[in-house]
Amino acid sequence: MGKIKAKISYDEVMCSVASRELRDREVVFVGQGIPLLAAMLALKAGKKVTLVMEGGIIGFTAYRPPIHIADCTAFTGVECCCEMVDMFGMFLMGGKIDVGFLGTSQIDKYGNLNTSFTKDPKESFRGRIAGSGGANEIAGFAKRLIILLHHGKFMDKLFYRTSPGWLEGGTSRQDAGLPGGPSVLITLDGVFRFEKDTKEMYLDSIFPGRTVKEIKAKVPWDLKINPDLRTEELPTYDEVITVRQFSPNISLGRVRWALCQTDELRRLSTKNIQLCEKYDILDSLSTSRMRKTPPTENLFPIDELPPPD
Amino acid sequence: MTEPEVYDKVMTMKEAVAKFVHDGDTLGIGACANNIPYSAVHEIIRQKKRKLHAVQPTSMFEIDMMANANCLREVSFSWSIRMISGVRGIDRAIKEFGIKINDYTNYTCALALMAGAYHMPFLPCTESVYQSDIYNWAKRDNEAMFSRIQNPFSKEKKEVTLVQAINPDVAIVHVQRIDKKGNAQSWGALGTARHTAMAAKHVIVSAEEIVDDEIVKKSPNQTIIPSFYVDAVVQEPWGAHPTEVLGYYDFDRIIVAQYISASGTLALFEKWAGEWIYGLENREEYVKYYIHKFGFDALNRLKAKQMLSSPYNLGSTFQTEMQKLGVKLEDIDANPDLIEMEIETGKEI
Numbered sequence: 001m002g003k004i005k006a007k008i009s010y011d012e013v014m015c016s017v018a019s020r021e022l023r024d025r026e027v028v029f030v031g032q033g034i035p036l037l038a039a040m041l042a043l044k045a046g047k048k049v050t051l052v053m054e055g056g057i058i059g060f061t062a063y064r065p066p067i068h069i070a071d072c073t074a075f076t077g078v079e080c081c082c083e084m085v086d087m088f089g090m091f092l093m094g095g096k097i098d099v100g101f102l103g104t105s106q107i108d109k110y111g112n113l114n115t116s117f118t119k120d121p122k123e124s125f126r127g128r129i130a131g132s133g134g135a136n137e138i139a140g141f142a143k144r145l146i147i148l149l150h151h152g153k154f155m156d157k158l159f160y161r162t163s164p165g166w167l168e169g170g171t172s173r174q175d176a177g178l179p180g181g182p183s184v185l186i187t188l189d190g191v192f193r194f195e196k197d198t199k200e201m202y203l204d205s206i207f208p209g210r211t212v213k214e215i216k217a218k219v220p221w222d223l224k225i226n227p228d229l230r231t232e233e234l235p236t237y238d239e240v241i242t243v244r245q246f247s248p249n250i251s252l253g254r255v256r257w258a259l260c261q262t263d264e265l266r267r268l269s270t271k272n273i274q275l276c277e278k279y280d281i282l283d284s285l286s287t288s289r290m291r292k293t294p295p296t297e298n299l300f301p302i303d304e305l306p307p308p309d
Numbered sequence: 310m311t312e313p314e315v316y317d318k319v320m321t322m323k324e325a326v327a328k329f330v331h332d333g334d335t336l337g338i339g340a341c342a343n344n345i346p347y348s349a350v351h352e353i354i355r356q357k358k359r360k361l362h363a364v365q366p367t368s369m370f371e372i373d374m375m376a377n378a379n380c381l382r383e384v385s386f387s388w389s390i391r392m393i394s395g396v397r398g399i400d401r402a403i404k405e406f407g408i409k410i411n412d413y414t415n416y417t418c419a420l421a422l423m424a425g426a427y428h429m430p431f432l433p434c435t436e437s438v439y440q441s442d443i444y445n446w447a448k449r450d451n452e453a454m455f456s457r458i459q460n461p462f463s464k465e466k467k468e469v470t471l472v473q474a475i476n477p478d479v480a481i482v483h484v485q486r487i488d489k490k491g492n493a494q495s496w497g498a499l500g501t502a503r504h505t506a507m508a509a510k511h512v513i514v515s516a517e518e519i520v521d522d523e524i525v526k527k528s529p530n531q532t533i534i535p536s537f538y539v540d541a542v543v544q545e546p547w548g549a550h551p552t553e554v555l556g557y558y559d560f561d562r563i564i565v566a567q568y569i570s571a572s573g574t575l576a577l578f579e580k581w582a583g584e585w586i587y588g589l590e591n592r593e594e595y596v597k598y599y600i601h602k603f604g605f606d607a608l609n610r611l612k613a614k615q616m617l618s619s620p621y622n623l624g625s626t627f628q629t630e631m632q633k634l635g636v637k638l639e640d641i642d643a644n645p646d647l648i649e650m651e652i653e654t655g656k657e658i
Contacts (some may be wrong), residue, residue, distance in 0.1 A: 054415060055341050055367075055498035068342035069367060070498035072555045073613070083499045084341060084366065085423050088416035093435070116412065116442070125400040132414040132443060133367060133388035140437020164440040177436045177467075 008235060010188040012243050013207050014148065015041060016235030018101075018186050021146050024048045026098040027091075029138050034148050035101035036065060037243060044242050052091070054134040056082040065246070069133070088134065092141045095179065100142030102163070105129050105152040109201050109221050111165025111182030111194060113139060113147065114158045132162050139163035145182040156220040166199035173199070189215045191232060195224070205230040318491050318542045322515065322591060325541035326352040329479050329511040330361075333382075337422065337477030337509050338365035338372070341415075341500030343555070345371055346483035348515050348548040348592040354378040355586055364475050366418040366501055369552060370568055376402035377578040378586075385411040385454075385475065387418050398572050405575065411454055412443055417472045419501045421454075424474035425508025431456070431471040439470045480509035482534065483549045485556060486524070487516035491539030494520075494531040496618075497555035506534045515545040517557050523637075527623060547596045550611075558611040563603065 015034055019041035022028060027050045030039045039051050040062060052058045055070025059079025066074035072081070091097055106114035115135055119127030139145055140163065165182045167173045173181055181199070185192040190206035202224035203215060208231055216223050235243075320328075330336065330353055340346060350371045353361070362383040363372050369390055375381050377398035384399060391397070402408045413421070417434045424432040438444050438455065447454045456471045482502050484495040493514045495502060506512045514534065519542065525532060551561035551568075564585075571581030589595050600608055631638065634648070641647050 053498075055343065055500055057498050067553075067560050068369065070341050070343045070500055071553065071560065072343065072497040073553045073559045081496065081498055083503060084415060084419045084501050085504065088419070092416075121400070121403060121410065125404045128389075128397070128400055130391060131386070131388035131412060132441075134415040136414040136437050136441055136443060137416045137435055140435060140440070160442045160446075162441055162443065164437050167440060176440050178440065 006237065006240070008240050010207060011150075012235055012240055013232070014150070014186055014188055015243050016239045017191060017207075017232050018146065018148060019045065019239070021184055021186075022047055022049050022099060026050070027052060027096055028099045028101055029054070029092065029097045029134075029142055030101045031103055031135070031138075032066070032069065033103055034150060035103060035146070036062070037246065038148075039101065040246055041239055041242055045239075050079075052087065052097070054084060054087050054138075056084055056087055058082065058091075062246075088137050092137055095141075095143065097138075097142045098144060100138040100145045100180075101148075102135055102138055102145065103148045103150060103152075104135075104163075106155045106158055107147065107149055107152065107185065108155050108158050108165070110167060110169045110199055111145070111147065111185065111201060112158055112161050112167065113163040113165060114155070114160050116162045117160040119159070135163045139165065139182070140178050141180060143180045145180060147182055147185045149185060149187040154219045154221075166194060169199040170197070189218070193226075200224065202226055203229065205232050207232050208234060318539060319489055319519065320541055320543060322348050322352045322513075322543045322545060323356075325349075325513045325543055326356055326358070329513055329540055330356075330358050331478070332358055333360045334358075334478040335362040335364060335475070337475070337480035337505040338363060338368070339480050339482035339500075339502040339505035340365070340549075340552075341367045341498070342369055343498060343500070343553055344483045344485075344495065344502070344549050345369060345552040346481040346513075346515055346548065347371065347550060347552065348483070348543070348545045348595075349481040349513055350374060351586045351589075351592075351595070354380060354582065364418070364422065364477055364505070366413065366415045370565065370572075373398035373572060374568070374582075374586075376406070376408060377572060377575065378582060379406050381406070381408050383409045383411065385413060385418060385421075387413040387415050398578065401575065411452055412446065413454065413472075414438060414443060417443075417455075418475075419504065421472050421475040422477075422501055422504040422508050424472070425476040426504040426506075429474060431473050433469045434472040436470065438472075444470065475508065477505065477509040479511045479513065480506045481513050481515075482506050483515045483545070483554070484533065485516065485554060486518050486520045487514055487539075487542055488520055488522040488525045488536075489542065490522060491534075491536035491542050492522070492525045492532045493534040493539060494525060494528065495533045496531055499533060503533050506538055511540045512538050513541040513543065514539050515543040515548040517546055517548065517554055519544045529623075545592050547608075548592055550596075550599075556613050556616075558613055561611055563607065564599070 015038045018038035022042040024047055028039055030036045030051050030053060042049055043061060050059050053069050057072060057078050060075040062074045063076050064074050104113040104115055115130055116132060117127045118129060121127050164178060167176060182194055189210045191204045192201050193204040194201055204226045212225060354375060358380050360382040361380050363375060363381055364385045365372060366386060367388045368386050372384055372386060389397060389399060417438055420432050420434055444455050453473055457468050458471060460467050460469045484493040487493045551564040553560045571577045589598055
C-alpha cells in the first residue's frame with residue numbers, strides 16, 4: 001500500500017509548534033484560543049504542565065474549549081479555584097508562573113504588544129480591538145513569554161503599547177524593573193526569537209512551504225534571519241487528530257467564532273437550531289469559514305483525517 | 310426562631326433595582342465572564358436608569374447592552390468581546406451618547422475594587438502598567454486612575470505605580486445559592502465577585518436558589534459574601550442566562566449570537582431589546598419566552614449534569630442533644646409527638 005496523504009492547515013502547524021515550546025513541570029498562564037489548544041496538545045503528549053487561567057482556575061484539563069477566561073463548565077476537574085486578584089497579585093507577581101502564553105494583534109521588533117487600539121477612540125470609534133484583559137501583567141511578569149500572532153500584524157511602531165515586551169531593546173526592560181520577557185513568537189509562517197543582547201526579533205525557523213522572502217514582505221523593518229535557519233517539523237498524525245477532536249470549532253478565536261455564530265443564525269429558523277446543535281454544525285461551519293473551504297469538507301467533528309485526493 | 314426583620318431582604322429584582330440603583334450611581338458588576346447578573350442588568354435597562362458608571366474588569370455583553378440602552382455615562386473596564394460589525398455598543402455610545410471609557414488591565418481594575426473593599430484609598434499596582442500606554446493615555450487624558458509616588462520604604466528611592474480605589478454605590482452579583490438572611494454561596498472561578506460586593510455601599514445578590522440556612526452552615530467555606538453586606542436577596546433561576554453558572558447551566562450560544570448581530574446598529578438593538586428586555590416583565594417571563602421561542606429542549610440541553618463535591622467533616626467533639634438523637638427541629642415542629650421521654654435509671658448524681 002502506498003503512502004496516504006493527509007491535509008493539514010497552517011493553524012494546526014502553529015498549534016503543534018507552540019505546544020513543543022512547553023516543558024515539564026511548568027506552570028502555564030494560558031490565554032484563550034490557540035494558546036489553550038497548544039497547551040492541551042502538550043498535556044496530551046504527556047508533558048506535566050499545570051495550566052492556569054486568569055478568571056481564577058488552576059490545574060485543569062479541558063474536554064472542550066472554554067468560551068472565556070473563567071469557563072469552569074469546560075473542564076473535567078479543577079485543582080483550585082480562586083479570585084482574579086490572587087491569580088495576578090500572588091501567583092504572577094510572586095514569580096510562580098513560568099510561562100505566559102498570549103495571542104496578539106500587533107507586535108513590534110522588541111516584542112511589545114498591542115491588543116487595545118488601532119486608532120484613537122476619540123477620533124474614530126472603530127479603533128478599539130479588545131483591551132488589555134490580563135495581557136499587560138502576564139507579559140510583564142511571566143518568567144518567559146510565548147506570543148502567537150495568528151491574524152495580526154508586524155508594526156514598525158505600535159499605535160498603542162498594551163503589554164511590554166523588551167521595551168526599547170537592550171537592557172531597557174531590566175532597567176524598568178520587569179522580570180522575564182518575550183522568548184518566542186510563533187506566526188502562521190515560522191518561529192521568531194529574540195537576540196540575546198539587542199533583544200531584537202529574528203527569524204529562527206520557518207514552516208514547510210513558506211519562504212524567507214514571503215515572510216520578509218510581512219515585516220516592515222529589515223528582519224534578521226538566523227544563519228542556521230531550520231525548517232520546523234510538521235505535526236504528527238496524533239497531534240492533528242487531537243486538535244481536530246478537541247476543537248473543530250471555537251478554539252481558533254472568539255471573534256471568528258462569534259462571527260460564524262451570527263452568520264449562521266441568520267440563516268437558521270428556530271426549528272432547525274436543535275438539529276444544528278445535535279450535529280454541531282454551528283461549530284464546524286466556523287472552522288470551514290475561517291479556512292475558506294466549503295462547509296461540506298469539515299461539517300462534522302472528525303476523528304479521521306480527510307481521505308487522500 | 311423566626312426573625313422577620315432579617316428576612317425582609319428577600320424581594321423581586323424589580324423592587325431591588327428600584328430601591329438600590331439610582332441615576333448617576335457607580336455600578337459594580339461582580340462577575341468576570343461567568344455568573345453575570347443579567348437579570349439585574351435587564352431590569353436596570355427596563356427601569357431606564359441613566360448616567361451610571363459601570364465597573365467590571367472583563368465584560369461579556371452586559372456593559373455593551375447598557376451602553377446601547379443609554380444607561381451609562383462612564384465605563385471602567387479592561388476588556389470587552391468583539392462584535393460582528395466591528396463596532397460595539399460601547400464604541401458607538403462614545404459617539405452617540407458621549408460616554409467616557411477608562412481603560413484598565415484586569416489586575417488593576419480588580420485591585421481598584423480590592424482597595425475599595427479593604428477601605429484603602431489606593432493600592433500599589435505593577436510596573437508593567439507604567440510601561441504601557443494604559444498609563445500614558447490615562448495621564449494624557451488627565452484621568453485620576455493611576456499615579457506614581459516614591460516608595461517611602463525604598464532605600465534606592467524607587468517609585469511605585471498606584472491605582473485609585475473604586476467604591477461602587479451599588480453592586481450586582483449572581484451566585485449559585487443564598488439563604489434568606491443573605492449569606493451568598495458561590496463556587497467555580499470567582500473573578501472579582503467578593504471585592505466588588507464588599508467595596509460597594511449596597512449589594513443586590515440574585516441566586517439560582519434560596520436555600521435553608523442549614524445548608525449554608527454545612528458548607529461555610531463556600532460563602533463568598535456574608536449576610537451583613539447584602540441588602541437585597543433575589544431568587545432568580547436562570548438569572549445569569551446566557552452566561553453559565555457552574556452546577557446549574559452552561560453558556561447559551563443561541564441568544565448570545567442573536568445579541569451579537571443585534572448590537573450592529575442601534576435600531577437593531579432596539580428591536581432585540583424590545584423583544585428580550587422591554588417586552589418582558591421579569592426573569593420568569595424571559596425564561597417562559599425563551600421556551601416559547603426555542604422550545605423546552607433548547608433550554609433543557611443547557612442544564613448541568615450532576616457532579617457532587619466530596620463531603621468534608623465539619624464536626625468537633627461537641628454534639629447538640631438533637632444531633633445525638635438524630636432529629637431536626639422541623640421534624641419536631643411537624644410532629645410534636647415525635648419525642649417520647651423515657652427515664653434511664655442509674656444516671657443520678
